[in-house]
Amino acid sequence: xxxxxxxxxxxxxxxxxxxxxxxxxxxxxxxxxxxxxxxxxxxxxxxxxxxxxxxxxxxxxxxxxxxxxxxxxxxxxxxxxxxxxxxxxxxxxxxxxxxxxxxxxxxxxxxxxxxxxxxxxxxxxxxxxxxxxxxxxxxxxxxxxxxxxxxxxxxxxxxxxxxxxxxxxxxxxxxxxxxxxxxxxxxxxxxxxxxxxxxxxxxxxxxxxxxxxxxxxxxxxxxxxxxxxxxxxxxxxxxxxxxxx
Amino acid sequence: xxxxxxxxxxxxxxxxxxxxxxxxxxxxxxxxxxxxxxxxxxxxxxxxxxxxxxxxxxxxxxxxxxxxxxxxxxxxxxxxxxxxxxxxxxxxxxxxxxxxxxxxxxxxxxxxxxxxxxxxxxxxxxxxxxxxxxxxxxxxxxxxxxxxxxxxxxxxxxxxxxxxxxxxxxxxxxxxxxxxxxxxxxxxxxxxxxxxxxxxxxxxxxxxxxxxxxxxxxxxxxxxxxxxxxxxx
Numbered sequence: 404x405x406x407x408x409x410x411x412x413x414x415x416x417x418x419x420x421x422x423x424x425x426x427x428x429x430x431x432x433x434x435x436x437x438x439x440x441x442x443x444x445x446x447x448x449x450x451x452x453x454x455x456x457x458x459x460x461x462x463x464x465x466x467x468x469x470x471x472x473x474x475x476x477x478x479x480x481x482x483x484x485x486x487x488x489x490x491x492x493x494x495x496x497x498x499x500x501x502x503x504x505x506x507x508x509x510x511x512x513x514x515x516x517x518x519x520x521x522x523x524x525x526x527x528x529x530x531x532x533x534x535x536x537x538x539x540x541x542x543x544x545x546x547x548x549x550x551x552x553x554x555x556x557x558x559x560x561x562x563x564x565x566x567x568x569x570x571x572x573x574x575x576x577x578x579x580x581x582x583x584x585x586x587x588x589x590x591x592x593x594x595x596x597x598x599x600x601x602x603x604x605x606x607x608x609x610x611x612x613x614x615x616x617x618x619x620x621x622x623x624x625x626x627x628x629x630x631x632x633x634x635x636x637x638x639x640x641x642x643x644x645x646x647x648x
Numbered sequence: 649x650x651x652x653x654x655x656x657x658x659x660x661x662x663x664x665x666x667x668x669x670x671x672x673x674x675x676x677x678x679x680x681x682x683x684x685x686x687x688x689x690x691x692x693x694x695x696x697x698x699x700x701x702x703x704x705x706x707x708x709x710x711x712x713x714x715x716x717x718x719x720x721x722x723x724x725x726x727x728x729x730x731x732x733x734x735x736x737x738x739x740x741x742x743x744x745x746x747x748x749x750x751x752x753x754x755x756x757x758x759x760x761x762x763x764x765x766x767x768x769x770x771x772x773x774x775x776x777x778x779x780x781x782x783x784x785x786x787x788x789x790x791x792x793x794x795x796x797x798x799x800x801x802x803x804x805x806x807x808x809x810x811x812x813x814x815x816x817x818x819x820x821x822x823x824x825x826x827x828x829x830x831x832x833x834x835x836x837x838x839x840x841x842x843x844x845x846x847x848x849x850x851x852x853x854x855x856x857x858x859x860x861x862x863x864x865x866x867x868x869x870x871x872x873x874x875x876x877x878x879x880x881x
Contacts, residue, residue, distance in 0.1 A: 404768050411765060415756035418797070487747035489726050490769050642730040645723070646664060 405494055409501035428509045435461050435513070442578040451521055452610075458517045459606045460577040466507035467539060467598055468568050473499040474547025475564050478555040482648040492641050496547035504540055518609070526611040535605035535614075538626055542601060545633030552640040555647040575599050597625045654739050654821055654852035655702035655725055661733035662720050662876075665689040694720040695731070696876040702852060704739070704820070709867030710856040716873040718856040719825055722746060725854055726823045740820025743770070747825070750806040755799035759790055762798055763813040770817050780816050787842070788812040789835060807831045815842055821852045840865070 417423035435458050443453040477495035478485065485492065517523075554561040574592050581593045581603075593599045600621035607614045614622075667689045670676055680687060694717045702708060710718045723729040724736050726744040752769070753762050763784050767777035785794040788808040798806060808831050815822070822843075831839070843866065847853070857863050863870060872879045 404771075404774070407774060408765055408768060411757065411761060412754070415754050415761075418756045483747065484752055484769070486723070486728060487744065487751050488769055489728060489742055489744055490771070494769070645729045 405497040406501050408494075409498045410505060412498065413502050413505055424506055424509050427506055428513060431462055431465060431510050432513055438578050446579070446583070455517050455521050455523050455610065456580070456606070457578055459514050459609055460575075460602060462507070462510045462514055463539070463602055463605050464572070464575055464577055464598065465510065466503060467543065467601065468571065469503040469506065470500055470543030471546060471550070471564065472568060473503055474543060475550040475554045475561060477547050478551040478644055479561075479648070482555075485645055486648055492644060493548065493637070496544060496551055496637075500540070500544040500547055503543065514609070523609070524611045528608040528611060528613045531608040531614060532605060535601075535608065538622060539601050539605060542626055542629050545629045548633035549629075549636035552636065552644060552647070555644060556640070571596070571598060575602060577602075597621075600625060652704050653701050654704040654706065655700065655854070656737040656739075657698055657700040657724065657731075657734070658736075659734035660695055660698040660724060660731040660736055661693070662695040662717075662724065662729060663732045664692040664694060666692050694876055695724070697734070698876075698878055699734075700871075700878065702854070704852055705847070705850040706869060707847065707853045707867045708855070709863035709870045710854065710873060711858070711860075711863060711870060712873035717876040718873055719746070720876075721873065722823050722825050722854065722856055725821070738821055741771075741818075742821045742823060743814055743817060743819040745811065745814055745822070745824040749803055749810065750798075751810070753798050753806055753810060756797055758797055759788070759794040759801070759809050760785070762809060763816075766810070766813040767817055770814070772817055777816075784809075784812050784816055787816075787838065789838075804831050804835075808835050811839060812842075815846070818849075819851065821854070822846060824853070824855045826857055 413424055417426065420426060422429065435454075438461065439450065439454045439457040442448070442457075443450045473480075474496060477499040481495035481498075484490070485495070550560075550564070554564070575596055575598050576593055581599075584593060600618055603618050604614050604622045607618065671687055671689060676687070679685075698721065710721065712718055720729065722744070723746065724731055725738060726742050726746065727736075727738060728744070728746075730736075752766060754765070757765070760781055763781065764774065764777050767780070768774060785791070788794070788805075788811075790805060790809060793801070793805065794809075798809070801809070811831070843853070853866065855863065855866055
Protein backbone atom coordinates (compact mmCIF):
# COMPACT_ATOMS: atom_id res chain seq x y z
CA UNK A 404 0.00 0.00 0.00
CA UNK A 405 2.70 2.49 1.06
CA UNK A 406 4.72 1.53 -2.02
CA UNK A 407 1.80 2.45 -4.33
CA UNK A 408 1.19 5.69 -2.41
CA UNK A 409 4.88 6.60 -2.67
CA UNK A 410 4.91 5.90 -6.39
CA UNK A 411 1.86 8.14 -6.75
CA UNK A 412 3.52 10.93 -4.74
CA UNK A 413 6.68 10.69 -6.82
CA UNK A 414 4.64 10.90 -10.03
CA UNK A 415 2.76 13.94 -8.77
CA UNK A 416 6.04 15.63 -7.79
CA UNK A 417 7.20 15.49 -11.40
CA UNK A 418 3.84 15.96 -13.11
CA UNK A 419 4.00 18.70 -15.72
CA UNK A 420 7.60 17.70 -16.59
CA UNK A 421 8.54 15.47 -19.52
CA UNK A 422 11.41 13.59 -17.92
CA UNK A 423 9.76 13.07 -14.50
CA UNK A 424 12.01 11.29 -11.95
CA UNK A 425 14.54 10.80 -14.76
CA UNK A 426 15.49 14.44 -14.17
CA UNK A 427 17.30 13.39 -11.01
CA UNK A 428 18.98 10.57 -12.94
CA UNK A 429 20.12 13.04 -15.60
CA UNK A 430 21.49 15.38 -12.92
CA UNK A 431 23.39 12.51 -11.34
CA UNK A 432 24.93 11.46 -14.66
CA UNK A 433 26.19 15.00 -15.25
CA UNK A 434 27.54 15.29 -11.71
CA UNK A 435 29.26 11.89 -11.77
CA UNK A 436 30.88 12.62 -15.13
CA UNK A 437 32.16 16.00 -13.96
CA UNK A 438 33.44 14.61 -10.68
CA UNK A 439 35.13 11.56 -12.23
CA UNK A 440 36.85 13.53 -14.97
CA UNK A 441 38.05 16.31 -12.66
CA UNK A 442 39.27 14.26 -9.70
CA UNK A 443 40.36 11.32 -11.86
CA UNK A 444 42.64 13.63 -13.82
CA UNK A 445 43.80 15.62 -10.77
CA UNK A 446 44.69 12.49 -8.84
CA UNK A 447 46.14 10.67 -11.85
CA UNK A 448 43.60 7.83 -11.67
CA UNK A 449 42.86 5.31 -14.39
CA UNK A 450 39.50 6.59 -15.64
CA UNK A 451 38.40 3.12 -16.81
CA UNK A 452 38.22 1.95 -13.21
CA UNK A 453 37.70 5.34 -11.56
CA UNK A 454 34.44 6.22 -13.36
CA UNK A 455 32.60 3.01 -12.25
CA UNK A 456 34.00 3.54 -8.71
CA UNK A 457 32.65 7.11 -8.54
CA UNK A 458 29.35 6.21 -10.23
CA UNK A 459 28.47 3.41 -7.80
CA UNK A 460 29.71 5.48 -4.86
CA UNK A 461 27.88 8.67 -5.68
CA UNK A 462 24.55 7.12 -6.70
CA UNK A 463 24.47 4.87 -3.61
CA UNK A 464 25.53 7.77 -1.39
CA UNK A 465 22.71 9.91 -2.84
CA UNK A 466 20.19 7.15 -2.06
CA UNK A 467 21.39 6.98 1.54
CA UNK A 468 21.46 10.74 2.11
CA UNK A 469 18.04 11.04 0.45
CA UNK A 470 16.71 8.51 2.96
CA UNK A 471 18.42 10.36 5.82
CA UNK A 472 17.10 13.79 4.85
CA UNK A 473 13.54 12.86 3.88
CA UNK A 474 13.31 10.29 6.67
CA UNK A 475 14.36 12.80 9.31
CA UNK A 476 11.64 15.23 8.23
CA UNK A 477 9.02 12.52 7.58
CA UNK A 478 6.94 13.26 10.69
CA UNK A 479 6.99 17.04 10.20
CA UNK A 480 6.24 16.76 6.47
CA UNK A 481 3.22 14.54 7.18
CA UNK A 482 2.08 16.59 10.17
CA UNK A 483 -1.31 17.49 8.69
CA UNK A 484 -2.27 13.89 7.97
CA UNK A 485 -1.00 12.69 11.38
CA UNK A 486 -3.30 15.27 12.99
CA UNK A 487 -6.35 14.69 10.82
CA UNK A 488 -6.39 11.20 9.28
CA UNK A 489 -6.32 8.01 11.34
CA UNK A 490 -3.78 5.54 9.98
CA UNK A 491 -0.54 3.79 10.92
CA UNK A 492 2.05 6.23 12.25
CA UNK A 493 4.83 4.28 10.57
CA UNK A 494 3.38 5.31 7.19
CA UNK A 495 5.45 8.56 6.84
CA UNK A 496 8.71 6.65 7.43
CA UNK A 497 7.67 3.89 5.02
CA UNK A 498 6.65 6.39 2.36
CA UNK A 499 9.83 8.48 2.46
CA UNK A 500 11.92 5.31 2.44
CA UNK A 501 9.94 3.98 -0.54
CA UNK A 502 10.14 7.25 -2.48
CA UNK A 503 13.95 7.41 -2.05
CA UNK A 504 14.27 3.76 -3.04
CA UNK A 505 12.10 4.14 -6.15
CA UNK A 506 14.27 7.11 -7.15
CA UNK A 507 17.38 4.99 -6.57
CA UNK A 508 15.81 2.32 -8.80
CA UNK A 509 15.82 4.86 -11.65
CA UNK A 510 19.39 6.00 -10.94
CA UNK A 511 20.68 2.43 -10.60
CA UNK A 512 20.25 2.01 -14.34
CA UNK A 513 23.23 4.37 -14.73
CA UNK A 514 25.30 2.03 -12.54
CA UNK A 515 24.40 -0.93 -14.78
CA UNK A 516 25.16 1.03 -17.97
CA UNK A 517 28.52 2.26 -16.66
CA UNK A 518 29.46 -1.26 -15.56
CA UNK A 519 28.69 -2.57 -19.05
CA UNK A 520 30.34 0.35 -20.83
CA UNK A 521 33.56 0.15 -18.79
CA UNK A 522 33.57 -3.67 -18.81
CA UNK A 523 33.75 -4.05 -15.06
CA UNK A 524 35.05 -7.51 -14.24
CA UNK A 525 32.42 -9.41 -12.27
CA UNK A 526 33.28 -12.09 -9.72
CA UNK A 527 31.23 -14.48 -7.55
CA UNK A 528 31.35 -11.71 -4.90
CA UNK A 529 28.43 -10.13 -6.77
CA UNK A 530 26.09 -12.41 -4.79
CA UNK A 531 26.65 -10.07 -1.80
CA UNK A 532 25.19 -7.09 -3.71
CA UNK A 533 21.46 -8.00 -3.28
CA UNK A 534 22.08 -8.47 0.45
CA UNK A 535 23.83 -5.09 0.56
CA UNK A 536 20.83 -3.43 -1.12
CA UNK A 537 18.44 -4.95 1.45
CA UNK A 538 20.71 -3.95 4.33
CA UNK A 539 21.00 -0.34 3.09
CA UNK A 540 17.21 -0.14 2.58
CA UNK A 541 16.57 -1.56 6.06
CA UNK A 542 18.95 0.99 7.58
CA UNK A 543 17.21 3.81 5.74
CA UNK A 544 13.81 2.75 7.04
CA UNK A 545 15.00 2.26 10.62
CA UNK A 546 16.78 5.61 10.58
CA UNK A 547 13.54 7.32 9.54
CA UNK A 548 11.72 5.58 12.40
CA UNK A 549 13.96 7.05 15.09
CA UNK A 550 15.14 10.26 13.43
CA UNK A 551 11.65 11.38 12.31
CA UNK A 552 10.34 11.69 15.90
CA UNK A 553 13.64 13.22 17.14
CA UNK A 554 13.47 15.98 14.51
CA UNK A 555 9.76 16.58 15.21
CA UNK A 556 10.60 17.06 18.90
CA UNK A 557 13.90 18.96 18.52
CA UNK A 558 13.72 21.06 15.37
CA UNK A 559 17.40 22.09 15.60
CA UNK A 560 18.40 18.49 14.89
CA UNK A 561 17.00 18.81 11.35
CA UNK A 562 19.35 21.73 10.69
CA UNK A 563 22.29 19.80 12.15
CA UNK A 564 21.52 16.84 9.86
CA UNK A 565 21.42 19.06 6.79
CA UNK A 566 24.81 20.54 7.67
CA UNK A 567 26.32 17.13 8.36
CA UNK A 568 24.99 15.55 5.18
CA UNK A 569 26.54 18.21 2.97
CA UNK A 570 29.95 17.80 4.59
CA UNK A 571 29.60 14.00 4.68
CA UNK A 572 30.02 14.00 0.91
CA UNK A 573 33.66 15.02 1.33
CA UNK A 574 34.34 12.60 4.19
CA UNK A 575 32.95 9.54 2.43
CA UNK A 576 35.12 7.60 -0.03
CA UNK A 577 33.26 8.59 -3.20
CA UNK A 578 35.87 10.41 -5.27
CA UNK A 579 38.81 9.19 -3.20
CA UNK A 580 39.63 5.74 -1.83
CA UNK A 581 40.45 4.69 1.72
CA UNK A 582 43.89 3.69 0.42
CA UNK A 583 44.54 7.32 -0.54
CA UNK A 584 44.16 8.21 3.15
CA UNK A 585 45.74 5.15 4.71
CA UNK A 586 49.02 6.87 5.58
CA UNK A 587 47.36 10.15 6.37
CA UNK A 588 46.21 11.52 9.72
CA UNK A 589 42.68 11.71 8.32
CA UNK A 590 42.42 7.92 7.83
CA UNK A 591 40.22 7.60 10.93
CA UNK A 592 37.53 9.63 9.14
CA UNK A 593 36.43 6.73 6.94
CA UNK A 594 36.69 4.37 9.92
CA UNK A 595 34.11 6.36 11.90
CA UNK A 596 31.75 7.05 9.03
CA UNK A 597 28.82 4.55 9.03
CA UNK A 598 27.92 5.48 5.46
CA UNK A 599 31.42 4.47 4.30
CA UNK A 600 30.83 0.92 5.59
CA UNK A 601 27.41 0.57 3.95
CA UNK A 602 28.75 2.07 0.74
CA UNK A 603 31.68 -0.34 0.50
CA UNK A 604 29.41 -3.26 1.39
CA UNK A 605 27.62 -2.60 -1.90
CA UNK A 606 30.46 -1.20 -4.01
CA UNK A 607 33.15 -3.81 -3.36
CA UNK A 608 31.04 -6.78 -4.61
CA UNK A 609 29.93 -4.79 -7.66
CA UNK A 610 33.58 -4.07 -8.50
CA UNK A 611 34.57 -7.71 -8.15
CA UNK A 612 35.93 -8.09 -4.63
CA UNK A 613 34.52 -9.56 -1.43
CA UNK A 614 33.80 -7.09 1.39
CA UNK A 615 36.57 -7.16 3.98
CA UNK A 616 36.02 -8.53 7.51
CA UNK A 617 36.04 -4.96 8.86
CA UNK A 618 33.18 -4.06 6.49
CA UNK A 619 31.12 -7.10 7.55
CA UNK A 620 31.61 -6.31 11.24
CA UNK A 621 30.95 -2.59 10.76
CA UNK A 622 27.77 -3.19 8.74
CA UNK A 623 26.48 -5.73 11.26
CA UNK A 624 27.05 -3.39 14.21
CA UNK A 625 25.47 -0.41 12.40
CA UNK A 626 22.41 -2.42 11.27
CA UNK A 627 21.73 -4.03 14.65
CA UNK A 628 22.13 -0.72 16.53
CA UNK A 629 20.05 1.21 14.00
CA UNK A 630 17.26 -1.40 13.92
CA UNK A 631 17.04 -1.59 17.70
CA UNK A 632 17.17 2.21 17.93
CA UNK A 633 14.46 2.59 15.29
CA UNK A 634 12.03 0.08 16.76
CA UNK A 635 12.53 1.04 20.41
CA UNK A 636 12.50 4.80 19.92
CA UNK A 637 9.50 4.75 17.59
CA UNK A 638 7.41 2.59 19.92
CA UNK A 639 8.33 4.90 22.83
CA UNK A 640 7.44 8.12 21.06
CA UNK A 641 4.51 7.19 18.76
CA UNK A 642 1.85 8.26 21.28
CA UNK A 643 3.39 11.71 21.64
CA UNK A 644 4.05 12.49 17.97
CA UNK A 645 0.79 14.43 17.48
CA UNK A 646 1.73 16.70 20.40
CA UNK A 647 5.02 17.69 18.78
CA UNK A 648 3.52 18.93 15.53
CA UNK B 649 -16.50 -1.35 27.77
CA UNK B 650 -19.76 -3.12 26.94
CA UNK B 651 -20.65 -4.53 23.51
CA UNK B 652 -23.05 -1.71 22.85
CA UNK B 653 -20.61 1.09 23.67
CA UNK B 654 -18.94 2.65 20.66
CA UNK B 655 -16.76 5.23 22.40
CA UNK B 656 -15.56 4.97 25.95
CA UNK B 657 -13.65 7.86 27.50
CA UNK B 658 -12.60 7.57 31.12
CA UNK B 659 -11.22 10.61 32.96
CA UNK B 660 -9.54 11.93 29.80
CA UNK B 661 -7.14 14.84 30.13
CA UNK B 662 -5.24 16.45 27.28
CA UNK B 663 -2.48 18.87 28.17
CA UNK B 664 -0.01 20.54 25.82
CA UNK B 665 3.35 21.95 26.79
CA UNK B 666 3.51 25.24 24.95
CA UNK B 667 6.96 26.69 24.38
CA UNK B 668 7.02 30.38 23.56
CA UNK B 669 9.60 32.19 21.42
CA UNK B 670 11.74 32.98 24.49
CA UNK B 671 12.11 29.25 25.18
CA UNK B 672 14.06 29.06 21.91
CA UNK B 673 16.21 32.12 22.58
CA UNK B 674 19.80 30.90 22.52
CA UNK B 675 21.15 33.75 24.68
CA UNK B 676 18.51 33.13 27.31
CA UNK B 677 19.03 29.36 27.19
CA UNK B 678 22.79 29.77 27.74
CA UNK B 679 22.33 32.29 30.57
CA UNK B 680 19.72 30.00 32.18
CA UNK B 681 22.16 27.12 31.92
CA UNK B 682 24.93 29.13 33.61
CA UNK B 683 22.60 30.40 36.33
CA UNK B 684 21.02 26.94 36.67
CA UNK B 685 17.57 28.35 35.98
CA UNK B 686 14.82 26.81 33.86
CA UNK B 687 12.05 28.39 31.83
CA UNK B 688 9.16 26.02 32.39
CA UNK B 689 6.84 25.65 29.37
CA UNK B 690 3.28 26.86 29.73
CA UNK B 691 0.81 24.03 30.25
CA UNK B 692 -2.39 24.33 28.20
CA UNK B 693 -5.24 22.10 29.33
CA UNK B 694 -7.48 21.31 26.37
CA UNK B 695 -9.61 18.61 28.03
CA UNK B 696 -10.24 18.19 31.75
CA UNK B 697 -11.42 14.91 33.14
CA UNK B 698 -13.83 14.04 30.35
CA UNK B 699 -15.76 10.84 30.96
CA UNK B 700 -18.13 9.69 28.22
CA UNK B 701 -19.82 6.45 27.25
CA UNK B 702 -21.25 6.80 23.76
CA UNK B 703 -23.56 3.90 22.84
CA UNK B 704 -23.31 2.37 19.35
CA UNK B 705 -25.69 4.07 16.94
CA UNK B 706 -25.77 7.34 18.91
CA UNK B 707 -25.60 10.67 17.10
CA UNK B 708 -23.83 13.18 19.26
CA UNK B 709 -23.69 16.86 18.40
CA UNK B 710 -20.84 18.80 19.99
CA UNK B 711 -21.20 22.51 20.50
CA UNK B 712 -19.28 25.14 22.40
CA UNK B 713 -17.30 28.31 21.81
CA UNK B 714 -13.99 28.46 19.93
CA UNK B 715 -11.21 26.96 22.03
CA UNK B 716 -13.63 24.88 24.13
CA UNK B 717 -11.83 21.63 23.18
CA UNK B 718 -14.21 20.27 20.53
CA UNK B 719 -11.52 19.50 17.94
CA UNK B 720 -9.24 18.02 20.60
CA UNK B 721 -12.06 15.76 21.79
CA UNK B 722 -12.70 14.63 18.21
CA UNK B 723 -8.96 13.93 17.76
CA UNK B 724 -9.00 11.77 20.90
CA UNK B 725 -12.10 9.91 19.68
CA UNK B 726 -10.42 9.32 16.29
CA UNK B 727 -7.35 7.85 17.98
CA UNK B 728 -5.17 10.64 16.56
CA UNK B 729 -4.32 12.06 19.96
CA UNK B 730 -3.55 9.86 22.97
CA UNK B 731 -4.81 11.42 26.22
CA UNK B 732 -2.08 12.62 28.58
CA UNK B 733 -4.13 11.05 31.36
CA UNK B 734 -7.06 8.62 31.36
CA UNK B 735 -8.14 6.16 28.72
CA UNK B 736 -9.94 6.33 25.38
CA UNK B 737 -11.33 3.25 23.66
CA UNK B 738 -13.25 3.17 20.39
CA UNK B 739 -14.92 0.00 19.14
CA UNK B 740 -14.52 -0.67 15.43
CA UNK B 741 -13.28 1.42 12.57
CA UNK B 742 -13.27 5.21 12.79
CA UNK B 743 -13.54 7.63 9.89
CA UNK B 744 -12.55 11.22 10.53
CA UNK B 745 -13.47 14.34 8.57
CA UNK B 746 -11.19 16.78 10.36
CA UNK B 747 -9.07 19.75 9.34
CA UNK B 748 -9.63 22.05 6.39
CA UNK B 749 -11.85 21.20 3.40
CA UNK B 750 -8.90 20.11 1.22
CA UNK B 751 -6.93 18.34 3.92
CA UNK B 752 -5.18 15.26 2.59
CA UNK B 753 -5.74 16.12 -1.08
CA UNK B 754 -2.74 16.31 -3.40
CA UNK B 755 -3.41 19.21 -5.81
CA UNK B 756 -1.21 17.73 -8.56
CA UNK B 757 -3.14 14.45 -8.66
CA UNK B 758 -6.54 13.92 -10.23
CA UNK B 759 -9.73 13.44 -8.22
CA UNK B 760 -9.62 9.73 -9.03
CA UNK B 761 -6.03 9.33 -7.83
CA UNK B 762 -6.80 11.29 -4.66
CA UNK B 763 -9.87 9.15 -3.95
CA UNK B 764 -7.77 6.00 -4.32
CA UNK B 765 -5.07 7.40 -2.04
CA UNK B 766 -7.61 8.44 0.62
CA UNK B 767 -9.11 4.94 0.68
CA UNK B 768 -5.68 3.30 0.85
CA UNK B 769 -4.55 5.53 3.68
CA UNK B 770 -7.67 4.38 5.54
CA UNK B 771 -6.47 0.80 5.12
CA UNK B 772 -8.49 -0.25 2.05
CA UNK B 773 -6.85 -2.34 -0.66
CA UNK B 774 -6.35 -0.87 -4.13
CA UNK B 775 -8.49 -3.73 -5.50
CA UNK B 776 -11.30 -2.77 -3.07
CA UNK B 777 -11.18 0.90 -3.96
CA UNK B 778 -11.05 0.61 -7.75
CA UNK B 779 -14.60 -0.80 -8.17
CA UNK B 780 -15.93 2.12 -6.07
CA UNK B 781 -14.55 4.78 -8.38
CA UNK B 782 -17.65 5.01 -10.59
CA UNK B 783 -19.82 5.49 -7.53
CA UNK B 784 -17.47 8.16 -6.12
CA UNK B 785 -17.42 9.96 -9.47
CA UNK B 786 -21.19 9.94 -9.70
CA UNK B 787 -21.92 10.74 -6.06
CA UNK B 788 -19.45 13.63 -5.92
CA UNK B 789 -21.06 15.07 -9.05
CA UNK B 790 -17.62 15.80 -10.50
CA UNK B 791 -18.32 14.18 -13.88
CA UNK B 792 -15.32 14.34 -16.21
CA UNK B 793 -13.59 16.73 -13.81
CA UNK B 794 -12.95 13.61 -11.68
CA UNK B 795 -9.99 12.93 -13.99
CA UNK B 796 -8.67 16.48 -13.85
CA UNK B 797 -5.98 17.56 -11.38
CA UNK B 798 -7.35 18.81 -8.07
CA UNK B 799 -5.60 22.19 -8.37
CA UNK B 800 -8.22 23.03 -11.02
CA UNK B 801 -11.08 22.36 -8.55
CA UNK B 802 -13.09 24.96 -6.68
CA UNK B 803 -13.09 24.58 -2.89
CA UNK B 804 -16.66 23.22 -3.06
CA UNK B 805 -15.54 20.50 -5.48
CA UNK B 806 -12.70 19.59 -3.13
CA UNK B 807 -15.16 19.26 -0.24
CA UNK B 808 -17.36 16.98 -2.37
CA UNK B 809 -14.44 14.78 -3.40
CA UNK B 810 -13.07 14.44 0.12
CA UNK B 811 -16.44 13.73 1.75
CA UNK B 812 -17.38 11.15 -0.90
CA UNK B 813 -14.02 9.35 -0.86
CA UNK B 814 -13.85 9.13 2.94
CA UNK B 815 -17.45 8.01 3.39
CA UNK B 816 -17.10 5.38 0.64
CA UNK B 817 -15.25 3.34 3.26
CA UNK B 818 -17.49 1.30 5.56
CA UNK B 819 -16.91 2.23 9.22
CA UNK B 820 -18.49 2.01 12.67
CA UNK B 821 -17.80 5.53 13.89
CA UNK B 822 -17.77 8.79 11.94
CA UNK B 823 -16.16 11.83 13.53
CA UNK B 824 -16.78 15.14 11.80
CA UNK B 825 -15.52 18.65 12.54
CA UNK B 826 -17.63 21.25 10.71
CA UNK B 827 -17.49 19.08 7.58
CA UNK B 828 -21.20 18.65 6.85
CA UNK B 829 -23.40 21.19 5.13
CA UNK B 830 -20.55 23.23 3.70
CA UNK B 831 -20.98 22.38 -0.03
CA UNK B 832 -23.83 23.48 -2.34
CA UNK B 833 -27.47 22.61 -1.58
CA UNK B 834 -27.70 19.79 -4.10
CA UNK B 835 -24.64 18.03 -2.70
CA UNK B 836 -25.72 18.63 0.91
CA UNK B 837 -28.95 16.79 0.16
CA UNK B 838 -27.00 13.86 -1.28
CA UNK B 839 -24.60 13.88 1.68
CA UNK B 840 -27.59 13.56 3.99
CA UNK B 841 -28.70 10.46 2.09
CA UNK B 842 -25.30 8.90 2.57
CA UNK B 843 -25.34 9.74 6.27
CA UNK B 844 -28.80 8.22 6.60
CA UNK B 845 -27.39 5.05 5.06
CA UNK B 846 -24.57 5.15 7.63
CA UNK B 847 -27.04 5.58 10.53
CA UNK B 848 -29.01 2.65 9.10
CA UNK B 849 -25.99 0.40 9.72
CA UNK B 850 -25.95 1.49 13.39
CA UNK B 851 -23.05 3.81 12.73
CA UNK B 852 -22.13 6.21 15.50
CA UNK B 853 -21.74 9.88 14.63
CA UNK B 854 -19.97 12.58 16.57
CA UNK B 855 -20.34 15.94 14.88
CA UNK B 856 -18.94 19.28 16.03
CA UNK B 857 -20.55 22.38 14.61
CA UNK B 858 -21.40 25.98 15.42
CA UNK B 859 -24.61 25.66 13.44
CA UNK B 860 -27.65 24.74 15.55
CA UNK B 861 -29.51 23.77 12.35
CA UNK B 862 -26.82 21.28 11.29
CA UNK B 863 -26.71 19.77 14.78
CA UNK B 864 -30.50 19.54 14.99
CA UNK B 865 -30.69 17.86 11.57
CA UNK B 866 -28.10 15.14 12.23
CA UNK B 867 -27.86 14.62 15.96
CA UNK B 868 -30.14 13.14 18.58
CA UNK B 869 -28.10 14.13 21.61
CA UNK B 870 -26.38 17.45 22.13
CA UNK B 871 -23.31 17.87 24.24
CA UNK B 872 -21.77 21.20 25.11
CA UNK B 873 -18.11 21.70 25.84
CA UNK B 874 -16.77 24.68 27.70
CA UNK B 875 -13.17 25.25 28.69
CA UNK B 876 -12.32 21.57 28.17
CA UNK B 877 -15.17 20.29 30.33
CA UNK B 878 -18.42 18.61 29.23
CA UNK B 879 -21.21 20.72 30.65
CA UNK B 880 -24.06 18.90 32.38
CA UNK B 881 -27.14 18.52 30.14
